[in-house]
Amino acid sequence: MAAVVGIAELRRPGVYVVQVLAVAALYYGSGRLGLLRELSVGGAVFTPVFPPTGVSVAALLILGIGCWPGITLGAFGVILSISPPGLDLVGILFGNTAAPVCAAILLHWARFRIDLSRFRDGVALVFLGALAAMTISATVGVGMLVLTGKLAAHAFWPVWLAWWVGDAMGVLLVTPLLLLLRGVRRPLSLRRWKEAMALALIACVLVPVAAYSSISLLFLVYPLIIWAALRFQLAGALLCALFTSVMATIAATDASGAFQGLNPVQIMAKLQAFNGTMTLTALLMSALITEQRNTRRSVERACQELMEVLEHLTAGAGPVPRPQTEADETGAGDDTGGRSRPTR
Incomplete structure (x- = not known):
């Protein structure tokens, strides 16, 4: 028994590392896919739909909060693929990781079911997982761009809106599909x-x-x-x-x-x-x-x-007694069987 327990304990770190690397690979791949189509707003380039946010939220809901390092690794790879690292790197990595983690926590508090079998699950995913939580990544990311001088201050709100909607759309489109694929039977x-x-x-x-x-x-x-x-x-x-x-x-x-x-x-x-x-x-x-x-x-x-x-109760109750009539009650104690006696 001790040997079996020891083997199980040894396997857990390996499984965890595989899960983290898988999340990072999916994040990076979906990020590169989303970057195939870009729009420029306020001097910043963004994707109208950013699939990695949906991948991140789905991974956290299925695998647990502990797989968050995979999100950070994947985001790091995506950022390096589009621009050289700068002072804003740490802030953007924090925002891109914190937003999906916050989404998973909010959905957990709302007792979200990953099979999306209730209307309240859809409402929770829309308003908590997408619209509310993704304000973190947009605010931190655009704020770091302004603080480091890569974005003009007057362009904060247009770029913030584009960033926020792109992340939210990734959650709304990708997360439900990944959750449904998990439950296909x-x-x-x-x-x-x-x-x-x-x-x-x-x-x-x-x-x-x-x-x-x-x-x-x-x-x-x-x-x-x-x-x-x-x-x-x-x-x-x-x-x-x-x-x-x-x-x-x-x-x-x-x-x-x-x-x-x-x-x-x-x-x-x-x-x-x-x-x-x-x-x-x-x-x-x-x-x-x-x-x-x-x-x-x-x-x-x-x-x-x-x-x-x-049906079970009816089958075990036996024959149903016939209800008594008024004539039965009248002749109940009569030895003539209820027939009227001749009068003198």
Whole structure:
């Protein structure tokens, strides 16, 4: 027994190191992927959607707070890949690490379930994990740029808004998908696969047209999001939202389609407003539908269990006695069996 315990203790540090390195690699890879599309606001370059924040929050929720060094390592690699290290490096690393850690702590306090089976889980992820916690990374990061002279003071708020929304969008789009992938169990039936393929084909045609149309047809994606949420819940709605966000981001960074003729600030405002409302619609609507379906299944299960209990009680009670009538009560003590006696 002592040898087994010793081997288990020796394995734990190795598992922890692997987890930290895996988080760092995922952070770096998703960061490089997000940097493929950039926008410039106030003299600073940012990504409209920063996937590493979503990877970080998901890793902390699944693996625990202890994997936070992987976030710092990954952020360090991403920063070195785009600019030489400076005085602002420590502050930015602190902000990029503290924001996901704060998000995980806030979600833990809110009793967040990683299966996102309740509407309150979707609300908590939106307002606590994304909008509230990501103010830390934006405030610390942009503040360090201003303090070190890399950013003018008057550009603080436009850059802060772009940084904050990019981090929040990473949480809203990436974190739920990673949490859902962890809980995937059964495949779809053939009929559902046909509907899923039809939805995917329509999305591949409709979304690029909406994003690249010069008359701004981005609103056409909302019926698609609603269809995906109604039929495929969170997985379908988030996949449609992610694809739509990617196409809209590409069109925005190319300054084409619905974003043609706009200055960088207007492009940022329009893109982030669309991405935010579209993702919120997908996440909250699908979470609400999932909660309603789970409630209905719970009620059906309870009714089924109640019927089984009633059947068991009926089967073990024997024949049910016939209720007495008024005639029975009248002739109960009569030796003539309840028949009237002849009168003299």
